Amino acid sequence: MxxxxxxxxxxxxxxxxxxxxxxxxxxxxxxxxxxxxxxxxxxxxxxxxxxxxxxxxxxxxxxxxxxxxxxxxxxxxxxxxxxxxxxxxxxxxxxxxxxxxxxxxxxxxxxAPATNPALLAEGVRLHSCATRWAIQPALAGLKHLNRLEQVLARAEWSDPGMSEGLMLDMDGRVVSATAANLFAVIDGRCLTPALDRCGVAGVARAWLLAQCPQIEVETLYPDDLQRASELFLSSSLRGVVPVAALDARRMGPGPWTRQLQALWQAMATDAAVVDGKVET
Amino acid sequence: MxxxxxxxxxxxxxxxxxxxxxxxxxxxxxxxxxxxxxxxxxxxxxxxxxxxxxxxxxxxxxxxxxxxxxxxxxxxxxxxxxxxxxxxxxxxxxxxxxxxxxxxxxxxxxxAPATNPALLAEGVRLHSCATRWAIQPALAGLKHLNRLEQVLARAEWSDPGMSEGLMLDMDGRVVSATAANLFAVIDGRCLTPALDRCGVAGVARAWLLAQCPQIEVETLYPDDLQRASELFLSSSLRGVVPVAALDARRMGPGPWTRQLQALWQAMATDAAVVDGKVET
CATH class of the missing domain: 3.30.470.10 (Aminotransferase class 4, branched-chain amino acid transferase, N-terminal domain)
Known part of the structure; x- marks a missing residue:
């Protein structure tokens, strides 16, 4: 320790x-x-x-x-x-x-863990988890200490090349990755699931939503993800991370992902950024 | 400490x-x-x-x-x-x-806390909790360490005369009390909710089910409880405890409750009971 x-x-x-x-x-x-x-x-x-x-x-x-x-x-x-x-x-x-x-x-x-440039450039592989989020509005969005669902979901794979898992809720709606929020670009729109029934409302997600009002909060199903031209994750430690594959389906980082990565990177590397605001 | x-x-x-x-x-x-x-x-x-x-x-x-x-x-x-x-x-x-x-x-x-004879004789008052159990079959029945739902349910009342809370699941089915399992006598049948979707499968409940095969596991809704002639709780610490009131509705302990209390009491006071089996 x-x-x-x-x-x-x-x-x-x-x-x-x-x-x-x-x-x-x-x-x-x-x-x-x-x-x-x-x-x-x-x-x-x-x-x-x-x-x-x-x-x-x-x-x-x-x-x-x-x-x-x-x-x-x-x-x-x-x-x-x-x-x-x-x-x-x-x-x-x-x-x-x-x-x-x-x-x-x-x-x-x-x-801090070393940033993996390949991860940011190429993206992570996403495993579809069998473990689901229970629907519990009383706790939804919070980062509370009851995290067994994510522990069980994360325990579903041990392949080191598979770095995140896609989690649905009990009704089959898309929620997030096990330790990151999820965004999908579908028909040119950038969407992220609502988190008022379950899931953790990440700080990086909140920052992206505030910076980029074009991002829409919407209900998503796995079928919608199959139609997505881009998928990416957000995490306060890793920033904006492209998804390179969802199970067997491969995809490349697209313009939304690259643009939001640049936005995050500018914030993260600006030494003058204090408390989330740029100092003058 | x-x-x-x-x-x-x-x-x-x-x-x-x-x-x-x-x-x-x-x-x-x-x-x-x-x-x-x-x-x-x-x-x-x-x-x-x-x-x-x-x-x-x-x-x-x-x-x-x-x-x-x-x-x-x-x-x-x-x-x-x-x-x-x-x-x-x-x-x-x-x-x-x-x-x-x-x-x-x-x-x-x-x-061990002192047993309250009035509690066993007359029973406890039950508050209908607004906080519900999320449905999560992967964790249902287990006494795991993710217990925020029960903490929030138990925080709903502070009246010391109200000693337990009735909890439903997200679909409105009856599950249990916050820290005990629930039994209802309806039309002469003794019933207890299934716990394969949420809830804690208590040891006292398991013991009662094993001792008394007439007890049936069944889906119950709050309306069913309104028709119950008896309600009682089971807990490995308190044993079989009558319910004296569910919110405003008062009821008295009936024959099922008394019989199972006697059964529990015989087990609990028999010094020769080791490991759940009576020694010869």
Missing amino acids: SGRILIDGVATGLVPADDRGLAYGDGLFETVWVEAGRPRLWPLHRARLEIGCARLGLLCPDPAVLLDEMRQLTSDLPQAVVRLSLTRGSGPRGYAPPVVAQTRRILAASP | SGRILIDGVATGLVPADDRGLAYGDGLFETVWVEAGRPRLWPLHRARLEIGCARLGLLCPDPAVLLDEMRQLTSDLPQAVVRLSLTRGSGPRGYAPPVVAQTRRILAASP
Whole structure:
């Protein structure tokens, strides 16, 4: 285990066994790319945390404290990834949330993984997963700690050349990849599935939707993907990633993918970008 | 935090922060009543753990080790409750299960809560929850660590006189209470909902079904419960508990409830019952 962990501000890699995150998955998380001490797209991460806390009835810590802890953990890393988890803290046995629950902050940093240029140039192969997202509007969109469906979906393949999985919901609608959001270009329109019934509303997806109002949120079925001229994924760590194949069907990155990759790249490499806004 | 905790056999109350149970709810648990060092209905708990491990692809620890650890933790307690969790252990960031995952055992014991005779005599009040169970056959029946739905359902009421909540699935079928299984007596038949689409298949429910083959597993809707002459709950800690009221509708414990309470009581108080079988 890495030593780069702060739990409620204390440098320790150990969590009390009665933590409700461990007991029930009672909490939320974010995976944040930190560039020279600056968490990329932090306002979007922070907004998702605040919405998640409100929906789960968790007390949200002061964002300034979270920001400070991310900086402490990554001060000697030019590029880092921080997993930031919030749990409902310690509590006695039983589902009932404690009347006075103390939200626990668990931040773990690691050096950022090297970007794979081939992956961005050529794209990833997508496996159609048998495991589906259950429909649960009460939790939809949140990056909460109940992630067994994605664990089971990701366990469906071990081929290292197959880097992502396509997941449908219980009604057979397209939702996302296992750890990224999905976009499809169909008849010249760029579409991404709605996430009000299940799925994780990614920060990179939110950024793309805000930057590019032409992208439409729409219901998609697997048959629609067969007609797509382009498919691509978004992830706050990997950015915009083309899909090179969906199962046996091969495809090449097209103009929408290239344009949004360029847009992401401009944001990601602009050292002056702080908190998601370009400083003057 | 109680000192009665063993993690992989070591007396510590601290879990590594990279545990996948904490990161993704990637694991299972059991809540076991231990009477004079003997875990009640252990073969049923063990069977559910083994089924859960098979379905999640976890390596199941030797049951003899679990049994020994439960006894160590409860040696000076006449009656205890042990929460026994199994997680996929530590792992790097990412949903993909590690190729070689070491299942982590987390056992925490506490003195058994005092039985409330009024609760068993008169019954509990049941609140109809707005939060529903998502339909997810891949996880249905298991007591896994993804329990946010029950946390949200249980958070719907704070009236201490209201002790349980009725939960439906997304299609409006009756599933269970938030922390107990449900039985309804309708037209003289004793019925309990199927749990192959969602819900937790409780050990007490399994025991009652095995003891009493007249109990039928059937699809139930809220309207059916309005016609029920009796409702009762089953839980491995509380046994058979009558329902005294469903929202505004009051009802009294009937003959089915009383008979199954007596059956449970005979099992629970028979000191010679070991491993669910009566010793000669």
